[in-house]
Amino acid sequence: MAEAEESPGDPGTASPRPLFAGLSDISISQDIPVEGEITIPMRSRIREFDSSTLNESVRNTIMRDLKAVGKKFMHVLYPRKSNTLLRDWDLWGPLILCVTLAFTTYILQIFRMLQRDSADSEKDGGPQFAEVFVIVWFGAVTITLNSKLLGGNISFFQSLCVLGYCILPLTVAMLICRLVLLADPGPVNFMVRLFVVIVMFAWSIVASTAFLADSQPPNRRALAVYPVFLFYFVISWMILTFTPQ
Amino acid sequence: MSGGEISSRTLQIFFLIIGRRLTGRMAAVDDLQFEEFGNAATSLTANPDATTVNIEDPGETPKHQPGSPRGSGREEDDELLGNDDSDKTELLAGQKKSSPFWTFEYYQTFFDVDTYQVFDRIKGSLLPIPGKNFVRLYIRSNPDLYGPFWICATLVFAIAISGNLSNFLIHLGEKTYHYVPEFRKVSIAATIIYAYAWLVPLALWGFLMWRNSKVMNIVSYSFLEIVCVYGYSLFIYIPTAILWIIPQKAVRWILVMIALGISGSLLAMTFWPAVREDNRRVALATIVTIVLLHMLLSVGCLAYFFDAPEMDHLPTTTATPNQTVAAAKSS
Numbered sequence: 001m002a003e004a005e006e007s008p009g010d011p012g013t014a015s016p017r018p019l020f021a022g023l024s025d026i027s028i029s030q031d032i033p034v035e036g037e038i039t040i041p042m043r044s045r046i047r048e049f050d051s052s053t054l055n056e057s058v059r060n061t062i063m064r065d066l067k068a069v070g071k072k073f074m075h076v077l078y079p080r081k082s083n084t085l086l087r088d089w090d091l092w093g094p095l096i097l098c099v100t101l102a103f104t105t106y107i108l109q110i111f112r113m114l115q116r117d118s119a120d121s122e123k124d125g126g127p128q129f130a131e132v133f134v135i136v137w138f139g140a141v142t143i144t145l146n147s148k149l150l151g152g153n154i155s156f157f158q159s160l161c162v163l164g165y166c167i168l169p170l171t172v173a174m175l176i177c178r179l180v181l182l183a184d185p186g187p188v189n190f191m192v193r194l195f196v197v198i199v200m201f202a203w204s205i206v207a208s209t210a211f212l213a214d215s216q217p218p219n220r221r222a223l224a225v226y227p228v229f230l231f232y233f234v235i236s237w238m239i240l241t242f243t244p245q
Numbered sequence: 246m247s248g249g250e251i252s253s254r255t256l257q258i259f260f261l262i263i264g265r266r267l268t269g270r271m272a273a274v275d276d277l278q279f280e281e282f283g284n285a286a287t288s289l290t291a292n293p294d295a296t297t298v299n300i301e302d303p304g305e306t307p308k309h310q311p312g313s314p315r316g317s318g319r320e321e322d323d324e325l326l327g328n329d330d331s332d333k334t335e336l337l338a339g340q341k342k343s344s345p346f347w348t349f350e351y352y353q354t355f356f357d358v359d360t361y362q363v364f365d366r367i368k369g370s371l372l373p374i375p376g377k378n379f380v381r382l383y384i385r386s387n388p389d390l391y392g393p394f395w396i397c398a399t400l401v402f403a404i405a406i407s408g409n410l411s412n413f414l415i416h417l418g419e420k421t422y423h424y425v426p427e428f429r430k431v432s433i434a435a436t437i438i439y440a441y442a443w444l445v446p447l448a449l450w451g452f453l454m455w456r457n458s459k460v461m462n463i464v465s466y467s468f469l470e471i472v473c474v475y476g477y478s479l480f481i482y483i484p485t486a487i488l489w490i491i492p493q494k495a496v497r498w499i500l501v502m503i504a505l506g507i508s509g510s511l512l513a514m515t516f517w518p519a520v521r522e523d524n525r526r527v528a529l530a531t532i533v534t535i536v537l538l539h540m541l542l543s544v545g546c547l548a549y550f551f552d553a554p555e556m557d558h559l560p561t562t563t564a565t566p567n568q569t570v571a572a573a574k575s576s
Contacts, residue, residue, distance in 0.1 A: 131428055148349075149356040150391070219359040227395060234402055238428075241409070 069093045076165045079207040086158050086211060094140070094164020097171050101235075102132040104174060105242060132238065139231045140164060147216065147224045154215035163228070166208040170232065173200035174239045193240060201236040205229060355390040355469070363392055370477040373511040379477070380470050380515055388469040393476020397442050400479055403486040404438075405431040408550030411490040415552055430550060441542050442479060446471040449516075449535070456523055464518040474515050478508040482543065489547060492554035501543055509536040 053061065069092050106129040144159040152159075177193045208228050216224045344351040366383045373379070408430060450468045457465055466474075485504040489497055513532050520528040 128428075146356075146391070146395075149353050151353065151356070219361070222360045223358070223363060223391060227398075230395075230399060230402065237402075237406055 065090070065092060069096070072165055073168055076168050076207050079210040086154070086162065089155075089158045089161035091157065091161060091164065094136075094161065094167070097164060097167045098133060098136045100171050101136065101167070101174060101239075102129045104178065105129060105132055108178075108242065135234065135238070136164075136167065139234070143227045143231055146227050147212070150216065150220050150224055152212075152215040152220075152224060154212065159212065159215075162208055162211045163231070166204045166211075166232075167235065169200040169203040169207070170197075170235050170239060173197050173236075177239060197236050197240045201232055204232045208232075355388070357387060358389040358391055362387070363389075366392055366473075366477050367480050370480050370511055371507065373507060373514055375510075375514060378515060378518060379474055379511060380466060385470075388467070388473045390469070390472070393442055393472055393479075396476050396480050396483070397438050400483055400486065401431065401435045401438050403483050404434050404546055404550050407486045407490050411492060412552050414490065415492050415554055434546070434550065437542070437546070438479070441538075442475050443472065445538055446475050452531070453519055456520065456527065460523045462519055462522050464521075466519060474512065478511050478539075481508050482546075485543075486546070489551055494554055497547060497551070501547060505536075505540050505543055509539050512536065512539065 068088065068090060072090075072093055109128070140160050140163040143163060144156055147154060147159055148156065173196050176196050180189060180192055180196070183189060205228065209225055212228065213221050213225060344354075362383075369377075369379055369383045405428075409427060446468065450466070450471050453462075453465065453471075456462070481504045485500050488500055491497070512535050516535060517528075517532060520531050523531075
């Protein structure tokens with residue numbers, strides 16, 4: 001039993017009483033209610049809304065998720081060291097970006113087929129929709145596994161979330177490249193595209209490193225960051241080269 | 246108490262100190278009676294169950310130990326020594342691979358490397374010094390899968406991208422050439438390189454195990470060490486693949502020779518001690534096969550992914566039979 005500073009068996013002094021001495025005097029009488037509900041000082045109607053999001057309108061759900069995705073896009077575009085991307089991870093953003101990337105290659109492919117108006121689409125060696133999708137998702141999964149095997153303390157889906165969101169600059173680069181290619185092709189055109197892709201590649205690396213580097217012990221940080229570099233390099237290469245000539 | 250008992254008790258405490266430092270397990274301690282050694286024993290045991298271990302009263306300590314009290318000292322000695330010996334043997338033999346293979350921790354032991362270790366291994370693969378065994382020097386304690394896997398991945402993309410770039414530069418002036426970034430070649434390159442980096446070590450390991458059963462070799466490598474050597478030996482091909490963009494045949498073949506020289510010698514020096522005691526012919530044949538397969542890989546990649554540079558002056562229609570001739574020449 002916890003005693004105050006005095007030694008046990010010292011009945012003389014009256015000043016520091018033992019701590020729980022009066023506990024035995026308390027008895028729970030029948031008229032003190034010990035059950036009931038704990039209410040927070042708010043209107044009870046709100047409690048019903050908090051308990052389930054099933055009852056809200058679809059528009060509310062979609063807007064809430066879209067706002068979360070948009071907020072994370074902002075975090076990627078201005079990479080600061082914040083935990084939002086890691087804490088409330090979601091995979092909507094990566095899915096949207098990956099589908100955008102893959103779908104644009106599909107549109108380009110169709111466009112090229114229509115332009116050439118020939119049946120030799122088999123010789124078209126550009127990336128198919130499935131190739132882009134597979135490279136992005138399997139690349140992200142491999143990097144996440146690598147990071148976890150090296151001993152990082154980031155969870156699987158958090159890492160997927162960060163890697164997927166940091167494709168955003170490269171998606172922007174691809175849309176810019178597509179627009180630039182509407183002008184006449186030439187070396188200047190290529191230089192502009194190269195510059196844009198390099199800048200966006202660096203942006204992706206910086207953004208993802210800002211989130212992922214802290215999860216590794218410092219003696220293995222380079223080992224965990226290099227696969228991310230390789231991943232974004234391959235995606236940049238795909239973006240730079242698959243635009244039609 | 247006799248002198249023999251004193252010495253055996255001292256031995257117990259000595260092993261306890263070692264055992265506690267190495268394994269941290271206190272299971273053996275609970276069975277001990279420490280009535281004669283007041284302070285030392287109780288400070289050693291630090292039995293978590295005993296909340297009030299009274300040092301001045303050594304007679305109380307046996308009460309707090311959950312194990313059943315033993316009779317005389319002799320069985321305890323044997324049991325303690327037996328326990329600690331098994332602790333130590335378990336520690337020294339295979340402490341790293343102790344998790345079963347279906348847990349995540351088992352695979353984490355293969356990625357237990359730091360950045361500087363990976364760099365050291367890569368540097369060691371680039372500078373094969375005769376007399377320094379790559380495995381003994383860099384890997385013996387700790388084969389890793391990080392290096393082989395990511396070096397192969399980098400090599401796959403380096404070959405595919407460089408091949409693409411070099412073809413683009415070679416055919417730059419032609420009007421009839423339509424540039425296609427051939428992403429199918431990425432999957433082909435990946436298949437070839439990963440198959441080489443994993444199946445050839447498997448075959449070599451099987452072969453070495455078989456020879457080991459016939460001839461007692463001093464040096465034997467585990468499968469992971471062989472995979473590691475092969476993975477790190479492929480590192481030299483990454484800058485080679487990038488330099489293969491230069492569309493000069495002579496330059497490309499010089500690069501092939503240099504790369505083959507470095508990585509082939511690394512492999513040969515690594516595996517020579519493993520087959521040295523064997524029949525002379527078998528040993529030589531093994532080394533020659535290793536180097537030959539390596540050469541086949543590099544020449545095959547050069548032929549398949551990089552078009553021959555003389556094609557840029559010929560129209561595209563006659564390029565196809567020449568390409569097949571070039572491919573047939575080198576296969």
